[in-house]
Amino acid sequence: MSSGKAWVFGENVDTDQLAPGAFMKSSLEELSRHCLESLRPEFASQVGPGDFVVAGKNFGMGSSREQAAQALVHLKVAAVIAPSFAGIFQRNAFNLGLLVLECPQAHQLHEGDTLAVDARKGEIFNQKTGERLRCAAVPEFLMEMLENGGLVPHLERKLRERKR
Amino acid sequence: MQIHSMPQTLAEKILSRAARKASVHPGEIVTCQVDLAMIHDSGGPRRVGPILRRLGVPVWDPERVVVITDHYVPTFDADSEQILALTREWVRAQGISRFHDQQGICHVVLPEQGHLQPGTLVVGGDSHSPTGGAFGCYMFGVGATEMAGVLATGEIWIRVPETIRLEWRGAFAPGVVAKDVMLFLCGKLGMDGGRYQAVEYAGEAIGAFSMQERMTLSNMTAELGGQAGLVAPDEQTAAWLRERGADPGDWSKWQSDPDAAVAEHHVFDASQLTPQVAAPHSPANSAAVEKFASVVPDVLYLGACTGAKLEDLRAAARLLQNRKIRTGLEFWVAPASVKDREQAKQEGTLSLLEEAGAKLLPSACGLCAGYGPQRLGPGQVCLSSTARNFKGRMGDPSAQVYLASPLTLAATALAGRIADPREFLKDVA
Numbered sequence: 001m002s003s004g005k006a007w008v009f010g011e012n013v014d015t016d017q018l019a020p021g022a023f024m025k026s027s028l029e030e031l032s033r034h035c036l037e038s039l040r041p042e043f044a045s046q047v048g049p050g051d052f053v054v055a056g057k058n059f060g061m062g063s064s065r066e067q068a069a070q071a072l073v074h075l076k077v078a079a080v081i082a083p084s085f086a087g088i089f090q091r092n093a094f095n096l097g098l099l100v101l102e103c104p105q106a107h108q109l110h111e112g113d114t115l116a117v118d119a120r121k122g123e124i125f126n127q128k129t130g131e132r133l134r135c136a137a138v139p140e141f142l143m144e145m146l147e148n149g150g151l152v153p154h155l156e157r158k159l160r161e162r163k164r
Numbered sequence: 165m166q167i168h169s170m171p172q173t174l175a176e177k178i179l180s181r182a183a184r185k186a187s188v189h190p191g192e193i194v195t196c197q198v199d200l201a202m203i204h205d206s207g208g209p210r211r212v213g214p215i216l217r218r219l220g221v222p223v224w225d226p227e228r229v230v231v232i233t234d235h236y237v238p239t240f241d242a243d244s245e246q247i248l249a250l251t252r253e254w255v256r257a258q259g260i261s262r263f264h265d266q267q268g269i270c271h272v273v274l275p276e277q278g279h280l281q282p283g284t285l286v287v288g289g290d291s292h293s294p295t296g297g298a299f300g301c302y303m304f305g306v307g308a309t310e311m312a313g314v315l316a317t318g319e320i321w322i323r324v325p326e327t328i329r330l331e332w333r334g335a336f337a338p339g340v341v342a343k344d345v346m347l348f349l350c351g352k353l354g355m356d357g358g359r360y361q362a363v364e365y366a367g368e369a370i371g372a373f374s375m376q377e378r379m380t381l382s383n384m385t386a387e388l389g390g391q392a393g394l395v396a397p398d399e400q401t402a403a404w405l406r407e408r409g410a411d412p413g414d415w416s417k418w419q420s421d422p423d424a425a426v427a428e429h430h431v432f433d434a435s436q437l438t439p440q441v442a443a444p445h446s447p448a449n450s451a452a453v454e455k456f457a458s459v460v461p462d463v464l465y466l467g468a469c470t471g472a473k474l475e476d477l478r479a480a481a482r483l484l485q486n487r488k489i490r491t492g493l494e495f496w497v498a499p500a501s502v503k504d505r506e507q508a509k510q511e512g513t514l515s516l517l518e519e520a521g522a523k524l525l526p527s528a529c530g531l532c533a534g535y536g537p538q539r540l541g542p543g544q545v546c547l548s549s550t551a552r553n554f555k556g557r558m559g560d561p562s563a564q565v566y567l568a569s570p571l572t573l574a575a576t577a578l579a580g581r582i583a584d585p586r587e588f589l590k591d592v593a
Contacts, residue, residue: 015291024535058389062291062552064293064307065307066308066310084356088291088307096309152309155316
């Protein structure tokens with residue numbers, strides 16, 4: 001189980017903060033450079049592969065633009081951990097292969113904590129404090145889609161199977 | 165022998181049909197057949213096209229797809245021109261006939277062009293897709309990848325929602341409109357109050373709302389965090405749809421059973437609601453209009469699917485006729501659709517607005533989406549009839565956007581500060 005550092009945000013992080021409208025016709029690479037910059041200008045340049053975004057309730061509220069989730073995938077964020085997610089963002093995340101975990105105790109995680117998660121078990125391990133937090137189990141069909149890399153590779157596989 | 169079936173909510177009835185099951189239950193995950201899919205130029209062809217190519221399949225049923233351009237409209241640079249060109253080319257290649265190019269904002273164009281039928285499951289590639297709920301459709305927004313999945317298979321999975329019934333009894337006071345209802349609800353229940361469940365608006369005060377007012381309710385269900393925002397169809401719905409060439413079908417059966425179980429039932433006295441304003445940077449920062457009397461806006465924006473439909477334009481014009489807006493104020497009006505714009509022009513509504521000092525902008529997402537060149541500058545204060553006032557969405561992050569109804573916008577245009585429309589309605593015949 002690989003581990004990464006926690007980046008902590010507040011409640012109601014919105015899709016304009018994740019994927020600002022002015023960059024919606026830019027490349028994903030360019031758009032990702034502006035991900036969350038209005039909240040933490042250093043985030044996009046300093047977040048490391050396998051790091052975690054930890055936030056308050058209703059993460060990803062607002063637009064249906066999936067670039068909000070895609071930018072986090074591009075920045076190689078391992079998962080977003082929050083007490084609740086906006087519905088469209090949550091669907092988009094799984095469709096693009098981004099793990100999101102609903103954890104009522106997300107507020108017990110702090111900036112810079114080193115975390116590791118087991119999505120199937122529904123567990124977040126805080127290596128800094130030794131605490132284990134529970135998170136809601138992800139439905140099996142979504143775990144399967146996630147492991148296939150998201151909806152598109154998942155559909156590719158299903159369509160291939162149908163043809164056989 | 166009589167078969168007693170379980171009472172069901174409107175949402176459950178629609179999803180039962182879409183899932184081809186006798187009944188469905190909250191929490192259950194079902195695969196549904198999609199009756200109609202709507203996409204626009206931003207999340208549409210430029211993003212779903214490459215995915216369908218990769219999957220090696222065409223659109224599952226071109227008759228069930230509606231494409232509308234509104235985000236990069238009008239075009240303003242080579243990129244936006246290319247996005248619209250690509251959209252038109254894709255529509256042609258897929259053999260899609262229901263294409264509305266630069267005819268206004270998708271959530272307004274979709275029903276006015278007669279594409280909706282009560283009781284159907286409709287998926288839209290935009291977060292304000294719950295607007296279709298005003299016509300008794302279970303309609304919700306998805307991202308582009310999910311939409312590509314729908315276009316490839318004609319199916320989508322749904323976790324059957326609980327129903328949250330918001331019942332408004334009595335009658336709203338003059339000067340109080342659907343936007344006030346939604347700003348109040350966002351403040352009261354929060355932007356996650358809808359819990360991604362089905363919200364159903366009910367009660368005689370909702371029934372008394374026109375179709376366009378109901379659309380404002382359903383539209384801003386997105387801001388409440390609901391998946392869908394339903395109003396059960398009635399005679400008015402059926403008549404409105406027929407006038408636009410749509411078949412309302414067997415609309416009367418698409419009602420919640422009186423004894424159906426709902427997760428939450430909130431009852432409000434409509435007569436007690438007053439005009440509402442939401443402060444930066446959240447629709448949930450709402451309070452009664454008088455609390456904002458010291459706010460002096462630079463710009464008034466009467467725009468968006470939720471705030472510049474024909475009736476919104478008429479409401480503002482009613483207050484502004486034969487008056488002038490305060491000097492120094494910018495008053496921008498972007499009618500939500502070309503059809504509404506033409507009607508407003510023909511009947512004189514637009515000239516009333518222009519004579520008062522309003523500047524007309526194209527009928528498109530415009531400032532609300534914040535995709536184009538027209539954006540609020542640093543520190544600018546704006547009162548807007550749009551749905552969301554997130555920081556930086558409509559321009560510079562230091563811009564301050566307040567939300568209110570078209571009537572409150574008009575009153576503010578006259579007063580030069582945020583004002584209660586009821587003060588001005590007294591003087592209007």
